[in-house]
Amino acid sequence: MKITKKWLACIVACMMVCTAFVGCGKSDDSKKASDVDSTTKGDNNAVVSEDSSTDLEGTLDIFQFKVEINDALKAATEKYMKLHPGVKVNLETVGGGDDYGAALRTKMQNSDQPDIYNIGGPQDVKDWNDNLEDLSSEEWIPNVVNGLLDDVSKDSKVFGMPMAIEGYGFIYNKGIFEAAGIDAESLKTFDEIDAAFGKLKEKIDNGDLKDQYQVLEAVIEYPAKEKWVTGMHTSNVAFGQEFANCTEAYNAKELEFTYSNELKDLVDLQVKYTTNADNPSGLNAVDYSMQAGGGLAIERVAVIQQGNWVYPVIKEIDENIADNLGVIPIPLKGVSEGNTPIGVPMYWAVNSQSDDNSKAIAKDFLNWLYQSDEGKNIVIDEFNFIPPFTNYGDLKPADPVGAEISQAATEGTIAPWVFNGCPTSWAENVLGAEIQAYLAGNKTWDEVIDTAKESWKDARK
Amino acid sequence: MKQSKVGFWLFLLPSLLAFTIVVLIPAIWGLGYSLTDWNGISHNVHFVGFQNYKTIFLGDKDFLHAFLFTTLFSFCAVIFINVVGFALALLVTSKVKCSTFMRTVFFMPNLIGGILLGFIWQFIFIQGFGAISKITGIQGFSNWLSDTTTSFWGLLILITWQLSGYMMIIYIAYIQSISNDLIEAAQIDGANYIQRLRKIVIPLVRPAFTIGMFLSLSTCFKLYDQNLALTNGGPYNSTEMLALNIYNTAFKYNDLGLAQAKAVIFLIAVATIGLIQLYFNKKKEAEM
DSSP: OHHHHHHHHHHHHHHHHHHHHHHHHHHHHHHHHHHHHHHHHHHHHHHHHHTTTSOOOEEEEEEEOOGGGHHHHHHHHHHHHHHSTTEEEEEEEOOSHHHHHHHHHHHHHSSOOOSEEEEOSHHHHHHTGGGBOOOTTOTTGGGBOTTTTGGGEETTEEOOEEOOBEEEEEEEEHHHHHHTTOOOTTOOSHHHHHHHHHHHHHHHHHTTTTTTOTTOOEEEEOOTTSHIIIIIIIHHHHHGGGOSSHHHHHHOSOOOOTTHHHHHHHHHHHHHTSTTTTOGGGGGGOOHHHHIIIIITTTSEEEEEEETTHHHHHHHHOHHHHTTEEEEOOOBTTTBOSOEEEEOSOEEEEBTTSOHHHHHHHHHHHHHHHHSHHHHHIIIIISOOBOSBSTTTTOOOSSHHHHHHHHHHHHTOEEOOOGGGSSTTIIIIIIIHHHHHHHTTSSOHHHHHHHHHHHHHHHTO | OHHHHHHHHHHHHHHHHHHIIIIIHHHHHHHHHTTBOOOSSOSOOOBOTTHHHHHHHHHOHHHHHHHHHHHHHHHHHHHHHHHHHHHHHHHHHTTOTTHHHHHHHHHGGGGSOHHHHHHHHHHIIIIIHHHHHHHHOOGGGSOGGGSHHHHHHHHHHHHHHHHHHHHHHHHHHHHHTSOHHHHHHHHHTTOOHHHHIIIIIHHHTHHHHHHHHHHHHHHHHTOOHHHHHHTTTOSTTTTOOHHHHHHHHHHTSOOHHHHHHHHHHHHHHHHHHHHHHHHHHHHHHHHO
């Protein structure tokens, strides 16, 4: 009995070990299989490059962060595949700035590196140096709007293709302002805007607008929980004035914060007209969805500080409201008034580590997407982008917010957009968090500014 | 004799292999990275010795704050989770109606993922509590997640709600294994409910307390997704726990070397606290 038990034990143990090895063996096999795949793929590539005059052939892996355009981009890749039957395009989207950065890092450590990915500015150009293909000889280069390539250029090489122009300001509901008898289009200076908001607040508090707008409860909503709204966008209006572009900010050892008091005014202006005016700490729990979808889109508030990217969000909820939006330029009291900050949120980059065939497809795809007639229509109508190119002719964004920002870009009433040049994570996790502490009454404004300056200096040591 | 030794190692081999591959090797690897300045991307990695550890011990206020916050949170959470879990177990093992149904209900939150839970409670704390405060006019209900103290309580409520059901299951198993003879004998001797609980039930389920406290402590110390979804460290990074702090260091500040050093300290701290707690609980069990 004992002996049989022992034998049984041995057999079971052997089986377990075997399964363990079987497991290993399998993974080995699959590895080999994928090796074979890649070699055959390589062979194919070789064949293609021999007679590349006919058409492109191979696979293109795109890894991008803009969730909003995922479906439209997917459709665009399908169109592209129809034009080039030999090409297979794989699109993968991971949303949000930080998540994308982390995901991209894992991707690049793996063997399945993407051929096209997104980079943000000078810091990314430095970090991803080993993976950036020089694009300076591409066809589209001369058509790029002046100055937009400064932040992705180094030693006369260009590493990125601007994705779009974005701009932000006070986006407002034209209907509400008309009903209140305020001419919003003429609003330029800080004091004018302050007065107009005050007048609107009075009407809301008196109940004058109750009949038309039942849920309207405040002039503005300010989502301090979203540290990018406060730390990047609001603050950029002030510290942006110290630099001409991201690269200058990127190279700055110190931040003077010359306009810190004006920034305080701008923050206070927004706080003053929210429902949380008496208890600003409440704003630390207000997020983007409460501001856009649950604020402007349902006419709970009349104004929000956001960019043209909110148009599709609002449109999804109420098309009539979305098409009746306007932009009041965000002011820096007495310094820069009537100007709209405009910049490039992200750039397309081509992975220099990909094989030559994939790189060729990647470059061709980007050129097709932004320069062919078909592509231009997709960029304008499907992506709702403001094109960063000068050769789009009469094609203009159909949405009113994009159109106004596009107009500001052509007229040149623009302000710098430099937060991509700040030390890594500084704008959000230092300045944005400090502004939360200010709103909570935990810190004075001077302490906020001192911490922010100190932290900038530390990061640039 | 010889044969059984071979058998012993044969039995051990699979788990030993797995442990080496997925725990030991990555841990040593990570230890190595903690001595470098790697940013997570670059191919040239420099050896910087103990510089990262120095940075942490000499002035990383955020890490210190995260550490203290996590410790305080875990301490409170362990008590809350186990008290509630034990109470629930007592409730569903007593002769109340639909106790099986109640077991399922209490266990349910544990089946929902942490991120989802975080967002559900975010909605409750912001919208739900906000509505209550609007209707009743009680200020205490408004702006829960925008204040440091109430955010802390928010996290605590969330984790108690999620984990106490799980602990309940453990306690149920032990409570049911208590022989009815003991309880009846005590009843005949005239012991009331509280006395029976203190003198019979609690001593007999002590091993379950060891398990429950150990599990909840390690879970709370390593908490990440609930923290991320509910407060994301806000307001002003005051509710940032260790795991979130390490993640942010690695992927927001691009300082993987430093993050790895923090992770090593984290590992040592969790292991130490866990072992100390296990030691004391075991000691109490032995006294029985």
